[in-house]
Structure formats: structure tokens, C-alpha cells
Amino acid sequence: GAGVSQSPSNKVTEKGKDVELRCDPISGHTALYWYRQSLGQGLEFLIYFQGNSAPDKSGLPSDRFSAERTGGSVSTLTIQRTQQEDSAVYLCASGTPGGDTQYFGPGTRLTVL
């Protein structure tokens, strides 16, 4: 079946602009995660959604970052007033109900000029 998809694959924006990144999880997966991966670095947890529970936002680096998940499926990560240090690959992952395994999407490479 289809895996996790993300769009756009690449995004170049100017400093100060807002961006929206989209994640389509695997159908039936109730868990959805956002991570950030800077060049040559590990995966930094940003936010986690599980079903209808309140999301775990503990990894969001500042109030410029927000995410929502509508209808328990598609998620959008929004970065307001982008800064150069926001440049990274943003990865989304989804998981099965009650499961541990996370399946990653291809990521969105964000470049802030």
C-alpha cells in the first residue's frame, strides 16, 4: 500500500515568510510525528499526534512553530516568520494504533534564504 507522503519535497523561502508543510500518513495510522533533521544531524522530535488525544508539543522549538491534524489524518506543520536556522529536512512519520514502529515519509527540504 501507499506509504507516508509529504509535500512539497523542496521549499525555498525568504526569511520572514510563513511556510506550510503537509504530511499524509498511512491510512489507518492514528499516530503521527514530526521531526526536524538538520544537515548531518540526528532527528529532533517536534510534535506528536495520537488519535483524538491532545498533541504532545514538547519538541516545538518556538512559538513560531505549530501543527494541526484535521480529521485524524492529514497534518500540516506551519512555521511563521521563518529564520535561516529553520533550514532543515522536516520528516513526518506515522504509526499503527498501539504500535511502536514509526514509518517515515520522504521529508520536505526547507531552505530559508
Add this chain to the structure above:
Amino acid sequence: GENVEQHPSTLSVQEGDSAVIKCTYSDSASNYFPWYKQELGKRPQLIIDIRSNVGEKKDQRIAVTLNKTAKHFSLHITETQPEDSAVYFCAATLNTGFQKLVFGTGTRLLVSP
């Protein structure tokens, strides 16, 4: 909170040799430990995982061991091949009820023919 340390950061081996990557974690409540492989420009892919009720798990040339007392786990790759070259990430659950994974910083493995 949970902290995962991973060593070495880079590892170079000759084809056919074995490779070992080690991780330590801080939260004794962690109970799930996956390993991901990320090839250049690709998404992280789960290659093997272990849960805290077992000490070792094998899958062909790959094995993972877990020492709960010492809070460390290791990835073992035998008979390495050039296609094993990638960045490998370990992770551990932060047992908050949300199964949020905390990742190590990654090991770049290079297998030379």
C-alpha cells in the same frame, strides 16, 4: 527527560568485516529500541527493533542486543557489504504513554570494497 547517546559517530570497515554500533539511554522506563538506516537523501527505514522483554534479536546479518541493567543496546552487522553504507540511528521510547522516540545522533557507516 530521556537522553540517547550513540557511538561511534563514524565507522569505516572493509567489506566482509563486522560492524558494531552502541547506544546508551537514560530512562529506565524505556521499553522499545528501534534501529533506523538512512541512505543519503532518503528517508529513515526501520531495520530491526527490540523490546525490553528480550535480550537479543537477529534478522539475517543484523542483530541487536539489549542490556537493561546497564541501559545500553547495540547493533551488530556481520559480513558487511558496500550497500550497508549509510547513517544508522538508534532510538528509545520515552515512556510517557505517547511512545515518543528519542533518537541518537547517528553513526555514518562506510563499507569499502
